Amino acid sequence: MLTEVHEHDGYPVNWPDFPGAWLTPPSLIASWVAELDGRIAGHIGLSRSDGGDAAPGLWSARAGVSIDATAVVSRLFVAPWARGHGIGALLMARAVAEAQERDLHPVLDVVASDTAATALYERLGWQLLATVEQRWSPEQKVAVRCYAAAT
Numbered sequence: 001m002l003t004e005v006h007e008h009d010g011y012p013v014n015w016p017d018f019p020g021a022w023l024t025p026p027s028l029i030a031s032w033v034a035e036l037d038g039r040i041a042g043h044i045g046l047s048r049s050d051g052g053d054a055a056p057g058l059w060s061a062r063a064g065v066s067i068d069a070t071a072v073v074s075r076l077f078v079a080p081w082a083r084g085h086g087i088g089a090l091l092m093a094r095a096v097a098e099a100q101e102r103d104l105h106p107v108l109d110v111v112a113s114d115t116a117a118t119a120l121y122e123r124l125g126w127q128l129l130a131t132v133e134q135r136w137s138p139e140q141k142v143a144v145r146c147y148a149a150a151t
Contacts, residue, residue: 041082055107071104
């Protein structure tokens with residue numbers, strides 16, 4: 001399904017050498033999949049902050065708490081054939097609930113050009129913290145929108 005999403009939407013922006021490892025980074029706290037009609041239709045992860053995340057630092061500075069008080073919502077995608085059923089919102093709700101059960105504040109980074117994702121986050125009431133530029137490689141700079149779940 002990740003291959004299908006990448007071919008359809010360009011997500012992830014850079015195709016990982018090892019997709020399974022990309023879905024299960026060492027910082028992963030938990031992950032979930034959604035099913036529709038017996039098929040895997042979506043995925044989301046919840047991770048601890050790592051060096052590449054901008055939103056945890058922005059939120060912790062704004063809230064006056066440690067970065068360790070955040071959890072990063074990541075790797076959210078829904079199969080193109082399964083869109084329009086609210087799967088993205090359901091997965092987001094599950095990840096947020098898990099973060100809150102762990103007394104962590106959910107945050108996320110999203111590529112600014114991913115307008116469908118940003119529309120979902122804003123519709124769900126997430127707060128834009130900032131748009132920052134990240135250097136992903138010597139030849140790739142990317143604008144990233146940083147969000148925090150509503151308080």
